[in-house]
Amino acid sequence: MSCPICGKDADPKYRPFCSKRCADIDLARWLNGSYVIPGQALEEDDPARERDPDDTGGLRH
Numbered sequence: 001m002s003c004p005i006c007g008k009d010a011d012p013k014y015r016p017f018c019s020k021r022c023a024d025i026d027l028a029r030w031l032n033g034s035y036v037i038p039g040q041a042l043e044e045d046d047p048a049r050e051r052d053p054d055d056t057g058g059l060r061h
Contacts, residue, residue: 001010003018005025010016017023029035 001016002008003010003022004016005022006018008018011018014020014023017026
């Protein structure tokens with residue numbers, strides 16, 4: 001198996017990556033939004049819709 005970031009052989013310690021560096025690069029891509037899971041956007045992601053200030057987002061007090 002090769003590292004999905006750089007193509008080197010994967011290290012069992014960091015599988016499927018070859019190193020902590022490549023694992024961290026992958027994590028950073030997820031965190032900054034470079035990777036996206038396809039699907040319909042959630043309502044709260046739609047800037048055109050205004051949110052009700054009384055809406056607790058499903059939380060009950």
